[in-house]
Amino acid sequence: MPGPLNGLVRMARCRKQTRSRHSKMSAVRPGNSTLTRRRTPIMTASTTRRKTAAKSRTAAVCAIAVAGAMLLTACGDQTDNGASESETKGTASAAPLADKLPKEIRDKGVIKVGSDIAYAPMEFMDEGNKPAGVDIDIAKALGKVLGVEFQFENSTFDQLVLGMNNGRTDIVMSSMTDTKERQQGATEDAKGGADFVNYFKAGSAILVQKGNPKQVTTLDDLCGLTVAAQRGTANEALLKETQKKCGSDKIKEFISDQDTDSITQLQTKRADAVITDFPVALYNELNAGGGKLFEVVGEQIDAAPYGIAVSKKNTQLRDALQAAVQKIIDDGSYGEVLKEWKAESGAIEKATINAGK
DSSP states (O other), X not given: OOOHHHHHHHHHHHSOOOOEEEEEOOSSSSSOOEEEEEOOOOOOOOOOOOSOTTOOHHHHHHHHHHHHHHHHHHHHTSSGGGOOTTOOSSSTTTSTTGGGSOHHHHHHTEEEEEEOOOBTTTBEEOTTSOEESHHHHHHHHHHHHHXXXXXXXXXXXXXXXXXXXXXXXXXXXXXXXXXXXXXXXXSGGGTTOOEEEEEEEEEEEEEEETTOTXXXXXXXXXXXXXXXXXXXXXXXXHHHHHHTXXXXXXXXXXXXXXXXXXXXXXHTTSOSEEEEEHHHHHHHHHHGGGGTSEEEEEEEEEEEEEEEEEOTTOHHHHHHHHHHHHHHHHHSHHHHHHHHTTOGGGOOSSOOBSOOO
C-alpha cells in the first residue's frame, strides 16, 4: 500500500503540465521554419522503506509537509510564467520588442513578406531553392528581436505593394526605393500607397560587358544603345529620364519583368548595358562567371533609402519595425549581415520613416 508521500507524488503528476510554443526564425537560409517546445522537468520523489513500524507520527507528518511544499514549488514552475533562459522567442530577453507588434501578429507568430526574389545579393533563391540574401538575413535579425518569423512570398515587383494593400502580405521587403510617389500611391507599382521603414540605401549603376566595348562612362553615353532595366523600378524611371535627353539618337529600351532577365540580355549581348541598383551591379561584376563577364562603370547614381513597405492603416506594425531596425543597428547584428554580403556601403545609422524624396 502506498504511503502518504507516494500519494502526494501521484497527485502532483496528475496536475496538468503546460508548454510554451514559440515560432523560431529559420537558419541562415530561411524557408525551414520550425517550432520549439519547452518541456518543464517533472519533479519526482523516491520513497524510502520504513526501517521500523514504530516511526513516530510526528516524523511522518513533517515528511509529508516538506514533500508537499517541494511538489507545489516544482509544479508552480511548470507554467508559461516560468520560461527558461534557453527559449528564443516570447521572453523579454529573447524578443525584447515583441510587445510592440499588433496582437494578431504576435498571436500568429508570423509576418508575411512580399518580395521579388530575383535580385542578388539583396534577395534571391539559393541552390536549395530557398530565399537568401541581404534582405532575408536582415529579416532574420528583425525576427529575433520581435519574436516572430518573417515568411517570404515571391511575386513580381510591380504587384508587391498592391498585394500588401489587398491583404496577401503584411509588408514588402524587396530592395524597394522609398519615394514620395510610392508613399502616395502615385506610381503604377504602388497602388494604394504605403509607409516605408528605411533600412538601407543604394543608388543606380550602369553594368556593361567586361572590357566596356561601347565605352560607356555616364548616362549620356547610353544614347543610341540598347539598355535594359526592370519594370516598375527607379532604374526604369532613370532610363526614361535619360531617353528624354537623347534627341533623335534614341535608346532602344528593354524593360524586363525581372532584373535577372536584364542581366541575361547583357550576357547574351542583346543589350549593351543594364541600369540596376548599385549593390546588384557590383555583385554581378564580382561573381558572374567568376568575375569575368561584367563590370560597373561610372559612379553610383542618386543614392536613396530602401524601405520596408507597410500599409498606411497599420501604424503599429510600422512603428514596431522601425524600433526593430534601430535595435539591430545598435546591437551590431545589422552590420554583421552587411559585412557578410559585402554590402557595407549601404549601411544607415538611424531607422527612419518615409525619408524618401
